[in-house]
Amino acid sequence: DASPAAKCPFNHGKKQLVEATTNGDWWPNQIDLRHLSQDPSSARPSSVPHPTSSTVSSKLSSPREATTYKSKFESIDLRQLRRDVHAAITTSNPAWPADYGTYAPLMVRLAWHSAGTYRVFDGRGGGNSGNIRLAPLNSWPDNANLDKARNVVLWPVKKKYGSKLSWADLIILAGNVAIESMMGEDFESVEPLWFGGGRVDAFAPETDVYWGIEKEWLQDERHGDAGGELEEPLSADQMGLIYVNPEGPGGNPDIQASGRHILSTFGRMGMNARETVALIAGGHTFGKAHGAAPDSHVGPEPEGAPIENLGMGWKSDYGSGKGKDTITSGLEGAWTAHPDRWDHGFFTNLYRYDWEQTKSPAGAIQWTPTDESIERNGGLDAATAVVDAHVDGLKHLPIMFTSDLALRYDPVMGPISEEYHAYHDIFTEEWKRAWYKLCHRDMGPKSRHLGPYVPKEDMRWQDPIPEPSSAIDVDDVANLKATVLKAIDESKASVSDLVKAAWASASTYRCTDHRGGANGGRVRLEPQTNWVANDPSSLAKVVTLLEGIQADFNSKSSRQVSFADLVVLAGGVAVEHAAKKAGSEVTVPFVPGRTDASQDATDVQSFNKALKPSVDGFRNYNESSDRPEHDLFDRAHLLSLSAPETVALVGGLRVLNANSDSMQVGVLTERPGVLDASFFENILDLSTDWAATGDGKLYLGTRADGGRPWVASRVDLAMASNSQLRAISEVYASDDGKDAFVQDFVDAFAKVMNLDRFDLLA
Ligand code: HEM
Incomplete structure (x- = not known):
């Protein structure tokens, strides 16, 4: 098009922006930093709290927006809210008539x-951000018609409570009220199920969640060509499914294979076999599946639907398109x-009949009782014949x-189903517990849960931490700092040892499900104490030293210091000491109040599966990754760090010699243990000639001044080679950037140490 309008960049500006080729298209292997600044405050109305505020920022003393959601939520009359939800879900709306x-x-x-959608490996997914209302989840084939559940049924309730009640909380609460409404005749007299509020809505799609590489819905490239193990960290079998295909893997009605896939995918959600059976059987005690006709009648999903559909998808031209x-x-x-009620019907039917393959009117494979087994049972009766929905x-x-038959025929789930079949009360009890876990698995410790329906009981999967008691005061902190400093002077532990221990303790935190962190002092317990990334021999030295200081202090004082506090305090002392050696007087902010968890309250297996690092660029630890520089920013996101905070931490941890092992990879300084900007000056120095060594993981830097060659990882080199990271590194390497670097490092370090201090949120 050679018309003048086409040549003018302004005339077609919008179209050009929409269709423009992005940096990611030009350089698919470029490090993607966008997820460190996703869902900015500017994406939401100012009255709505921001999710990152649910973690403690470096500004430890300023009130944060999460407080706002907490106080907003706590201003709700929850009994009235439950009544409102109950009224909404028991009143059929002709726009989308209710079944039964x-x-x-x-x-x-x-x-x-x-x-x-929650998965244990990275804590991502789950219901804690209301992401099911945003793309891509709002449009996943498995989420078909859930737009009606939100926008037809729940919207009036959401509208009434506004920013006091997040969608994320409302959706889970509606699930609870729904179950309660089906558990007894009189909703008002049913005991409310366990519920904790406090989920803050996202207002922009999460860019950090990897949902798979497939480009078409329901494709499966995640089991590899040979149909092997499901790729980590995914927990669904096909693109656009929550878990497994109901018809069997890949649509193949293989009951045994379905059972294996169920156990594997539910396991990735942190559910054991009992919880898995309870959840599926409990869920399918309610409601029905909908397949009145082939899906050729169904229009596009919400995100692909025409603008006049107002965000509603799956419009069907079959009959009335709704109801029956x-x-x-x-x-x-x-x-x-x-x-429409909680009963034992699922297991009664599962075991009473033999099942034969049939097809739904839409052509999907499902199973119905054989004639012979119906006859054997004297025909269908009131307990087994299914009432029509309309x-x-x-x-x-x-x-x-x-997938339901797998509950009976799978060798692991079968015996559990038999037990539930025989004992309805056990089934009911375990279903309620599993439901609570399902809906709260991504909420972090109980202290983050709001409202009157939070269970008193401590759940092991919540990594319980004791309540704080007699916290130490300012003088105690000063005395303890002096004791730690003396230990450094006496070479009982080095700056490097103490910084490493503090990092090992705090950096397990992940903002995705609020697990990990320094609180609880679990770094001294199994399994963390022996993780290779934590350099067990250096850590053991620090644990012995600090446990000695702790025992000594606690025997002499009525106030008690926790190990969890001490390891963070000692890390801070080491940083201050290292800064002083470089001529900078800094104070690492410290607020006591952490407590020590017990080994008994620590699920070793779960910590190993979910939180054990296999790559951590902050410590130049890398078991097998070819792209540690990308993984660094994944970790940075889990620690809710910005790009400058990440860069400052990498540069600082390197000169403090905080690598997982004693190799000097990336320690680009002549004075290890001194907190200065040497790393940045040296990594930006183009007179050093870098070349990859044997396996391409490490690089050797030959220096023009003939100094000892540097060794660096891909993480280190990324600080200069990536243009965005280089821009930040330049700030710190500049003559006027040195003080800013020390201060930024200290702030970022303190931020990481305090990520799990939910108690500091007023
Ligand atoms: C409905 C699959 C586990 C609760 C359905 C439907 C499918 C499905 C295909 C029909 C949707 C429709 O056409 O309307 C599966 C598979 C599961 C699984 C493959 C795992 C193996 C669960 C769990 C729960 C649950 C764990 C709850 C804890 C329900 C409910 C319905 C339903 C309540 C009925 C919805 C309605 O009546 O509109 N499920 N599901 N399902 N599922 Fe599941």
């Missing part, structure tokens, strides 16, 4: 799909005779999915 006169099962599915004509998954039917008096055969 209640949206309760739909709400259970909404809450489950919201929470069920609904097409959601393409499977059709209910599992129990009365899908037509009085109409009855159906119960159905099962391939």
Whole structure:
């Protein structure tokens, strides 16, 4: 198009921006820093709290916005809110008529799909950010018609409570109220299920979550060509599914394979086999599947729908497009005779009948009882014939999915199902507990949970930490700091040892599910004390030293210091000491109040599976990654760090010699243990000639001045080679940037030490 309009960059500006080729298109291997500044405050109205405020920033004393959500949420009359939710889900709206006169099962599915994306490996996914209302999750095929659950059913409640109640909290609460409404005749007299509020909504899609590489819905490239193990950290079998394909892996109705996939995917959500069986059987005690006709009748998902659909997707031209004509998954039917109540129907049907493969009207593979097994049981009766969702008096055969049959026929889940089948009370109790875990797995310690329905009991999966008691005061802190300093002077531990221990303790934190962190002092317990990344021999030295100081102090004082506090305090003393050697007087902010967890309250297996680092660029630790520089920014995101904070930490930790091992990789300074900007000056020095060594993991820097060659990792080199990181490194290497570097390092270090201090949020 050679028209003048086409040549003018301003005329078609919008189109050009939408279609422009991005840096990521030109350089697909470029480090992506965008997720460190995703969902900025500017993406949300000012009245709505920001999620990063749920972690403690370096400004330890200033009030933060999470406080605002807490106080907003706590101003709600929760009994009234439960009544409002109950009214909304038990009043059918002609815009999307309720099955069986209640949206309760739909709400259970909404809450489950919201929470069920959680995965243990990186703590991402889950219901704690309300991300199910944003792309891509709002448009995943598995989330079909959940837009109605939010925008038709729950919106009036959300509208009434506004910013006092996040969508994320409302969705989980609606799941709870739905279950409560199906558990007894009289909703008002049913004991509320456990619930903790405090989820803060995202207002922009999360850019940090890896959902898989497939470019088409329901594709599976994540098991590799040979159909092997599911790729980490994913926890769903196909793109756009929450877990497994109901028809069986890849649509193949193989019950045994389905069982294996269920155990593997649910395991990645942190659920054991009992919890997995309880959840699936409990969930499918309610509601029905919708597949009135083939999905060729169904229009695009919300994100791809025409603008006049106002964000609503899956518009169907089959019949009325709703009610009895609904097409959601393409499977059709209910599992129990009365899908609007909690009963034992799922297991009764699962075991009473033999099941044969059939097809839904939409063509999906499902299972119904064989004629022979119906006859053997004297025909369908009131306990097994399924009532119709819309037509009085109409009855159906119960159905099962391939994945449901796996609960009976899988060698691990089968015996558990038999037990639940035999004991309804055990099933009910374990279902409630598993439901609570499902919906709160990504909320962090109990201290973050708001409202009157938080259980008193400590759950092991919440990594319990004792309540603080008699905290030390300012004078104690000064005395303890002097004791630590003396220990450094007497060479009982080095700056490097103390900084490493503090980093090992605090840096397990992840903002995605609020696990890890220094509180609890778990760095002295199994398994952390023996993680290779933590340099066990150096750590053991520090643990012995600090436990000695702790015992001595506590025997002489009525106030008690925790190990958790001491390891952070000692790290701070080491940093101050190292800064002083460089001529900078700095104070690392320290607030006591951490407590020590016990070994008994520490799930070793879960810590190893979820929190054990295999690569940590901050310490130049790398077991097997080819792209440690990318992994660094993944870790930085989990620590809620910005790009400048990350760069300052890398440069500072290097000169403090805080590597996981004693190799001097990236320690680009003549004076290790002195906190100055040497790392940045040296990495930007183009007179050094860098070349990859053997396996390409390490680089050797030959220096023009003939000095001892430097050794660096890809993480170190990225600080100069990536243009954005270089821009930051230049600031710190400049003649006027040295003080700024020390201060930025101290701030970022203190921020990491305090990431899990939820108690400091007023
Ligand atoms: C419905 C699959 C686990 C709760 C459905 C539907 C499918 C499905 C395909 C039909 C959706 C529709 O067409 O409307 C699966 C698979 C699971 C699983 C493959 C794992 C193996 C769970 C769990 C829960 C749950 C763990 C709850 C804790 C429900 C509920 C419905 C439902 C309540 C009925 C929704 C309604 O009536 O509208 N499930 N599900 N499911 N699922 Fe699951």
